[in-house]
Amino acid sequence: MSESITAVGSEMRSYYGRPILKEPVWQPEIPWYLFTGGLAGASSILGLAARATGNRPLAKAALYISMAGDAVSPALLVSDLGRPERFLNMFRVFKVTSPMSVGSWILGASGASTTVATGLELLDRAPRLKVVAETVSAALGAPLSVYTATLVSDTAIPVWHEARHELPFVFGASAAASAGAAAAAVVAPADAGPARRLAVGGVVAENAAMLAMEARLGMVGEPYHRGEAGRYNWIAKACTIAGGALLATSARRSRFAATAGSGLVLAGEAALRWSVFKAGFQSARDPRYVVEPQRRRRERPEQGS
Amino acid sequence: MSDFATLADLTGEPDGWSETYGDETQPRMGFFTDTSICIGCKACEVACKEWNVIPEDGLVWTGESYDHTSTLGANSWRHVAFVEQRKPLRGEDGGGDALRWLMSSDVCKHCTHAACLDVCPTGSLFRTEYGTVVVQEDTCNGCGYCVPACPFGVIDKRHLPRPGSDPTGVRPQEDGRVWKCTLCYDRLKGGHEPACAKACPTKSIQFGEVDELRERADARLAKLQAEGWNGPQLYGRDPGDGVGGFGAFFLLLDEPEVYGLPPDPVVATKNLPEMWRTAAIAAGALVVGVLGAFVGGSR
Numbered sequence: 001m002s003e004s005i006t007a008v009g010s011e012m013r014s015y016y017g018r019p020i021l022k023e024p025v026w027q028p029e030i031p032w033y034l035f036t037g038g039l040a041g042a043s044s045i046l047g048l049a050a051r052a053t054g055n056r057p058l059a060k061a062a063l064y065i066s067m068a069g070d071a072v073s074p075a076l077l078v079s080d081l082g083r084p085e086r087f088l089n090m091f092r093v094f095k096v097t098s099p100m101s102v103g104s105w106i107l108g109a110s111g112a113s114t115t116v117a118t119g120l121e122l123l124d125r126a127p128r129l130k131v132v133a134e135t136v137s138a139a140l141g142a143p144l145s146v147y148t149a150t151l152v153s154d155t156a157i158p159v160w161h162e163a164r165h166e167l168p169f170v171f172g173a174s175a176a177a178s179a180g181a182a183a184a185a186v187v188a189p190a191d192a193g194p195a196r197r198l199a200v201g202g203v204v205a206e207n208a209a210m211l212a213m214e215a216r217l218g219m220v221g222e223p224y225h226r227g228e229a230g231r232y233n234w235i236a237k238a239c240t241i242a243g244g245a246l247l248a249t250s251a252r253r254s255r256f257a258a259t260a261g262s263g264l265v266l267a268g269e270a271a272l273r274w275s276v277f278k279a280g281f282q283s284a285r286d287p288r289y290v291v292e293p294q295r296r297r298r299e300r301p302e303q304g305s
Numbered sequence: 306m307s308d309f310a311t312l313a314d315l316t317g318e319p320d321g322w323s324e325t326y327g328d329e330t331q332p333r334m335g336f337f338t339d340t341s342i343c344i345g346c347k348a349c350e351v352a353c354k355e356w357n358v359i360p361e362d363g364l365v366w367t368g369e370s371y372d373h374t375s376t377l378g379a380n381s382w383r384h385v386a387f388v389e390q391r392k393p394l395r396g397e398d399g400g401g402d403a404l405r406w407l408m409s410s411d412v413c414k415h416c417t418h419a420a421c422l423d424v425c426p427t428g429s430l431f432r433t434e435y436g437t438v439v440v441q442e443d444t445c446n447g448c449g450y451c452v453p454a455c456p457f458g459v460i461d462k463r464h465l466p467r468p469g470s471d472p473t474g475v476r477p478q479e480d481g482r483v484w485k486c487t488l489c490y491d492r493l494k495g496g497h498e499p500a501c502a503k504a505c506p507t508k509s510i511q512f513g514e515v516d517e518l519r520e521r522a523d524a525r526l527a528k529l530q531a532e533g534w535n536g537p538q539l540y541g542r543d544p545g546d547g548v549g550g551f552g553a554f555f556l557l558l559d560e561p562e563v564y565g566l567p568p569d570p571v572v573a574t575k576n577l578p579e580m581w582r583t584a585a586i587a588a589g590a591l592v593v594g595v596l597g598a599f600v601g602g603s604r
Binding site: 020046050053055084086087092095146147149150153154157160168171173175179180191194201284290294297 | 367369372375376378386388420423424425426427428429444445446447448449450452453454455456457458459460461462480481482483560562563564565566567568569570573574576577579580581583584586587588589590591592594595596597598599601602603604
């Protein structure tokens with residue numbers, strides 16, 4: 001994948017340089033949903049694990065964060081529809097071939113279970129039912145955090161489709177970092193150890209997966225170093241690494257460091273979602289990303305993907 | 306075909322639409338667009354717009370030969386491409402003043418394995434009894450997933466001109482749904498051929514049963530090759546390609562990308578079983594990661 005353009009043969013031809021693919025029609029709601037959906041999903045796992053190990057303050061905070069994410073997410077998605085009043089049509093069918101269909105059902109079930117758990121926590125009632133609801137929510141948390149990667153990979157956009165091996169890990173790790181950082185920002189440092197470790201581990205894993213993805217993509221991954229996607233990518237790396245370092249070194253003793261570090265990680269992970277989102281648009285806009293890999297595949301079919 | 310079989314097993318769908326329609330099943334219908342006899346009259350574009358009541362969406366002078374439609378989209382279901390080349394129509398030696406003008410009427414490919422249909426979360430996109438791919442506009446909620454899924458950039462959300470750019474002052478409501486060629490599903494139901502094929506004065510657009518059109522295309526390709534034409538090739542005729550063959554395929558006189566078409570399109574859902582497996586592993590890794598954060602203690 002690292003050969004230059006000219007290695008394909010003669011100069012690439014196109015139809016007046018016009019795009020072959022259509023750019024996505026998704027609005028800013030979608031990258032924000034990628035962020036809030038991941039935050040909600042990973043927080044519900046963090047909350048249940050905290051409950052199981054007897055860390056009540058962390059369990060409570062993670063549950064509320066998960067509730068906030070589960071509440072905001074559907075609103076963002078409905079708002080993005082061309083016909084928002086028809087949002088219930090998402091539940092006409094269940095299609096394994098459509099990650100958006102699968103995801104709608106996951107988000108719907110996650111929202112319902114998290115709402116039950118949050119209600120019981122607020123009312124301080126039925127602790128057993130609450131744990132059941134939290135368990136359902138946590139079981140759906142990981143699918144909720146990673147299915148969005150499958151969703152964008154299951155398109156013709158080269159920078160998304162060719163990233164299908166790494167993107168679920170990027171999104172899963174980003175969700176972990178977001179959930180850890182959000183909890184570490186609101187829980188007293190003495191109770192926030194697991195949240196800090198999750199945030200730092202998530203940042204490390206997310207950046208590693210991102211680098212692996214960029215390495216595999218080669219020329220198809222150029223959008224991550226250009227234009228808006230490139231800018232968001234740079235912001236994501238700078239913020240997550242600075243925030244992760246703060247959380248790892250001084251957040252145990254300093255409430256200020258915990259808040260600042262968490263804020264940086266959250267900002268960085270949101271920027272990462274925006275970078276992936278914008279990269280898709282840039283990838284669709286330039287016919288080179290469609291023609292060159294397909295030409296190579298046609299000329300060497302045995303190496304095709 | 307083994308990859309598709311995997312996906313069909315996963316979804317429980319029969320490989321092909323025909324079994325689901327029972328007695329109502331029709332032969333698979335489609336287009337063979339023979340661009341070697343296209344004269345660029347755009348009668349297909351006009352007939353399509355008229356029959357399907359497609360709104361005007363802005364008039365732009367592009368300076369790109371005679372093409373001011375530029376691309377297929379929600380409001381253009383046929384698009385005639387114009388390519389000017391310093392190249393003779395036949396043979397290699399045309400001298401310095403050789404010129405050929407390629408024209409090609411593009412349309413939705415009605416893929417055998419259609420990404421738009423696969424990813425549609427509401428079931429609005431469906432396969433008809435003719436094997437074509439159609440949007441049910443009364444259930445589409447405008448999620449837009451089909452738009453980046455299409456490997457040809459055919460389907461799009463309908464946006465209408467801003468008030469300022471519309472001199473008539475008459476502006477229908479923003480539609481919000483996705484639109485594309487229906488292969489004139491309504492006309493087929495009435496036993497008529499699609500409007501574009503009906504209007505085509507040279508029979509560049511041929512409508513018929515896909516199996517029969519493939520034979521016709523093979524014969525036409527052999528004839529052009531025997532006559533020494535430059536670069537004739539069939540595009541989308543092969544059922545073994547990345548989308549299982551097109552229901553609407555083409556005879557081109559140059560490489561597909563010259564006409565703005567992808568040279569080797571693949572339906573994204575071909576790799577979906579593998580993508581779900583990767584997602585499952587990543588989900589497992591996320592759970593392990595969260596549990597790992599508690600290894601050092603619960604506080």
